[in-house]
Amino acid sequence: MAKLTALENAVLKDVSPDELWNTTAYLSGIERVSGKEGEYRSVEWLAGKLKDYGIPYDIYEFDAYLSYPIRASLRVLSPEAKEIRAKTRSFGFPTPPQGLEGEVVFVESKVKGIGFQQLDNQYEGIDVKGKIVLTERGGPDGVLDAMRAGAIAHIHMWPSNEDVIHEMISTSVWGTPTPESAARIPSIPSISVNHESGEYIRRLCAQGPVRVRLTALTETRWAKEKMVVATVPGSEEPDKYFLVGGHLDSRYVGTTENATGNAAMLELARVLNLHRHELRRTVKVGWWVGHSYGRYAGSTWYCDTFFNDLRKNCVGYMDIDSPGVKGATVYDEMTCMMENWHIAEGAIRDVAGVPAKRERPPRAGDYSFYGPGLPSMFMLMGNRPTEERFAVGGSGLGWWWHTEYDTLEWADRDVLAQDTKIYALAILRVVQSPVLPYKHTPVADEMIETLRGIAAEVGGRFDFEPVFAALDALKQAAQAADAAIPNIPAEKAAAANKAILTVERTLIPINYTRCGAFDHDPAHFVPAMPLMDDARKLARLDANSNDYKFLLTRLVRSRNLILDQLAVATEALQSIAAL
Template sequence: MTAIDAILRDAVDAGETWRHVEKLSTIERLAGTAGEREAVQYIMDKLAEYGIPSHLYEFESFVSYPLEAELQVLEPEPLAIPCRPRAFAASTPDDGIEAEVVYLPSEAEHHDRSKMIFAQTGANEDYQAQDVSGKIVLTTSGGPDGLKLAQDHGAVAHVHMWPSGEDVIHEMIVSSIWGTPTPESAARLVKIPAISIKRADGDRLKALCARGRVRARIKANVYIGWKPVLLPLAEIAAADDDETFMLVGGHHCSWYVGTTDNATGDACLLEMARVLYQHRDRLRRSVRIGWWPSHSQGRYAGSTWYADYAFADLRRNCIAYLGIDSPGVKGAEIWDCRYNHAEVERFTDRLMREVTGQEPNIRRPLKAGDQSFWGIGLPSLGAYRMVPADSPVRANVGGSGGAYWWHSPEDTIDKGDAAILASDTQLYLTIVGRLCTAEKLPFEFVTAARDFEKVLGELAQAAAGHIDVAPALEATRRFADAAQALDQRTAGVAGPKANLFNRRLMEISRIINPVLYTMAGDYDQDPALQLPQLPGLQGARRLPGLDAASNEYGFLKTRLLRELNRTVDALERATAAAKGIAGQ
C-alpha cells in the first residue's frame, strides 16, 4: 500500500456511507419523476454540507417506463402468466394482439449463472429452423440483441423467459439506441411489444409449444416520451491542477428503490467525494464525480449527454473513466474486473492483486453500464464485487453483484452490506488515488497491440482469400514495437517532462480506442448490442458465406476496405505518437 492509499482508505466512514443508503432506499428513483428530484436534492444537499463545489445540470431526456402487461394463453388451454412489459417496447392496442406462440432455443437455454444477462444475445442461427413471421416468439435471449432478432425476422411480439430460475420478474430496457435517439438512430426504435416472464412460467409455455399449437394474447402498455432529468456533478480540484482530471460516475435512477442498483453506488460516490475533497491538497489531478440520470429508463442517456456536452474538455483533459455500479452487495466476495481497456490492464491487475489478494479476471468492456466515452477515447476501468457463482442467490442478471434481486422489488435495504460497501469504497478510492497522484500515468500499449494482433489474426483466417488484412497486421507489428520501446522509456521520465509524457499517452488512447471499440467513431454512439473488438471489421467473417458476384458481397467488401483504412491509419498515427514519446 502507498501512503495515499492508507490516507484515503482510513478516511472512509462506514456509518456515514450507510446513512446515504438508508435514505436513498426509501425513494423510488425513476428518471424524470418526483422521486428522482428528491434523491438528487439529497445528493446536492450532502455535497453542500461537505463544502464540495458542484453543479446541477438539467436537460430533456427521452425515457420509457413499463406500465402494465398481460399474457393470456388461449389455446390449447387457458392460462394467465404473470409478466412485465419492457421499457421502450411498443404498446399493443387496448384489446391486445393474438398470435401463435413459437419457442426458439438459444445459447442461453442451458444457462450459466455466472454470465451477465447482456451476454445472452441470441443469434441468427436460432431462427433458421422456424418461420416466426406473424408469431409471438418465446426465447431466453431477451436483451436488445434478442429483441432485434425477433423483430427482424417478422415476429409480432417477443416474450423473454428469464434464463435463470429466480422467483422474480426483472425490469429491463430493450431499445438498442444508446442515449437519446438521433434522426438516424430513431429508425431503430422498437416496433413490437416485448414482455418478461419467469423461467418457470416460460418452461410451462415451452412445454405447451412442444405438445402442439399454442395461441396467446398479449396486452402491453409502455410510456415513451420526454422528461426533464437532473445530473449532479461534483468537482474536486487538485492543488497542482494542470487541467487534467479523472471522471468517476454511477447512475442515480433505479427500478423500485434499487438498494444495490444503485443506491449503494450513489452512497459510494458521495463518500468518495467527501474523502477526496478532504485530501485534495494531495492530488496532482482533479476528480469529477457524476451521478448519471436516465441509465435504467433512457439507455444511458445521462452519461451520453455528458459525453456530448463536455466532449472537448473530456477529449483534451480526462485521463480515464471509472464506472461504479452495485457495490456493497450482501454476500459479494469475488472481484470481476470487467470494463477495462487494454492500456489499464496492467495497472488494474497489479492493484487488484495487491489490495484484494485475488487473481483478477481482467475483461474488456461490454457495451453496457454507461460506457459512453469510447468514442472520445477515454480508457475505461472497472472492478465489481460479485456473489460467488455457486451461491444460491446468483442469477443471470446485469448488476447487484449478480444476485437475483436485480431490477426487481426485492432489491431492498436488507440486500446491502455496510461493511462490504465501505471496503468497496476503499478500493475505488485506491484506484482514483493512485491515478490522480502518480507523476506518470501507468498506461501501457503493448497489451493494446496484442488485442489488435489477436483480432486481426482471427479475421485474416476467417476471410482468407476474400480481403487482405496483411497491411493492418503489419501496422500492428510496427505499433507493438513502438509500444514496447515506449514502455521501456517510461522509467526514465520524471519532473517537468512527465506532464508532456502523460499528454502523449492520452493522445494514443484517443487514437486507438475509437477504432478498437467502436463502429460509429469519435462523435456518435454505437447501438447497445454486443460486438467483439474492432467491431467495424467483424463483417469480414461473413464474406466467405456470400456469393462473390452478389451486390451484398461487393457492398460489404467496400465497407470493409474503408474500415481497414481506418484501422491502419489509427495504428500508424499511434505508432508515430509512441515513437515521438520514446525519442524525447
C-alpha cells in the same frame, strides 16, 4: 502487494463505513425513477451533502426521451387456458387496450439472458411473420431482430430459475435517439416471464399450436432530467481530471443497483476532497440519470455535451455499479480495458488481498465514453459465490436484481467499505502519477490476437497484411514507450501525457466502436476491432454476389481508417520513447 504511499494510506483510512451505510440507507428509502420526484429529491439531497462537504458541484438540466413500464398480462388461450405473470419493459410498444392475440413460436438461441455476449442469426430460416416469439434471448438486439423478422410481439423467458420477473429495457438506442437511430425503437410489445412460465409455454409449443393474448402498457415521453456532477479540484494539473460515474436512477428502491454505488461515489468525493491539496489532478463525480429508463441517457448526454473537453482533458473513466453486495467478494468478472487492467487488478489485490479476473468491456452499462477515447475501468463489482449466481446484470448476480426485492437486506456495510477503498486506490494511482500509468503493449497484443482470429476465419478472402504490419509497428513502439515511462523526468511529463492521451484517443474508438468517435453504437454485442470483424461475413457469402463485393469495398475503406489511426498512435508512442 504493493507498498502504499502515505496519501493512499490516509485516503483508505478516511473511508467511513458509517457514512457509506447512512447514504445507502437513505437512498434505499426512495424510488429513484428517472425524470420523477424521487430522482429529483435524490439529486437535491446529494447536492446538499456536497455543499456540506465544501465540494463544488453543478446540476445540469436537459430533456431526455424516457419510457416507463406500467403493466402487462399474458393469457394462454389454447390448447388450454391459463394466466401467466408478466411484466412489460421500458420502450416495449404498447398493445391496444383489448390486447394482442397470436400464435406463439418458440425460437432457440445460443444467446441466453440479456445479451451483449455475442451475435446470433437467430431467425435465419425461421418464419415468425405475424407470430409472437418466445425465446431465452432477451437483450435489445434480440427484440430488434424479432421485430425485423416480422414478429408481432416478443416474450422473453428468463434463463435462470428465480421466481421473480426482472424489470428491463427493450430499446437498443444508446441515449436519446437521433433521426437515424429512432428507427430501432421497438414497434412491437416486449414482455418478460420467469423461467417456469416460459418452460410451460415452450412445452405446449412442442405439442402443437399455441395461442395467447397479451397486453402491455408503457408510457414513453420526453421528461426533464436533473443531474449532479461534483468536482474535487487537483492542485498541480487542475484542468486534467479523472471522471467517476454511476447511475442514480433505480428500479424500485434499488439498494444494490445502485444505492450502494451512489454511496461509494459520495464517499469518494468526500474523502478525496479532504486531501484535495495533495491531489495532482482533479476528480469529477457524476451521478448519471436516465440509465434504466432511457438507455444511459444521462452519461450519453454528458459525453455529447462535453465531448471536446473530455477528449482534451479527461485522463480516464471509472464506472461504479453494484458494489457492496452481501457475499459479493469474488472479483472474477472485472470490466476493464487492457491499458489499465494492471491498475484495477493491483487495487483489488492491495485492498482485498485476492486475485481478480478481467472481462473486456461490453456494450453495456454507462460505458458511454468510447468516442472521446477514455481509458475505462470497472462496471459491476464483486460477485457472489458461483452456486448463488443468476442470469442477471448486476447486484453481485443476485436474484433480486431489478426487482422490488432489491432492498437494504442485500447490502453489506463491510463489503461496501472494501469496494470503496478499491475504487479510491485505483483513482489515486491514475490521478497521482506524474506520467499517466497506462500500458499499451497489452493493447497491441489484444488487437493482434483479435486480428489473427478474424483472418483465420476469413482465409484469403481479404488482405489483412497491411494491418498486421501496422500492429507489429505499434507493438514495437508500445514496448519502447512502456519501458521508458517509469524513467521520464518531471520536466517531460506533460509531453509524455499528451502523447499517451493521443494514443488513447486513436486506439479506443477503432478497438471498441463501429460508428467512430462522434456517435454511439447500439446496445448490441460489439466485438473487438469491429470494423475488421465484419470481414468474418465474407466466409458465408457467395464471392460473386453483390453483398460480397459491397462488403469488400467497405472493408477496404475501414482498413484505410484503421491504418491511419494506427499510424497516429505509433508515432505518439515513438515520441514517448524518444523523450
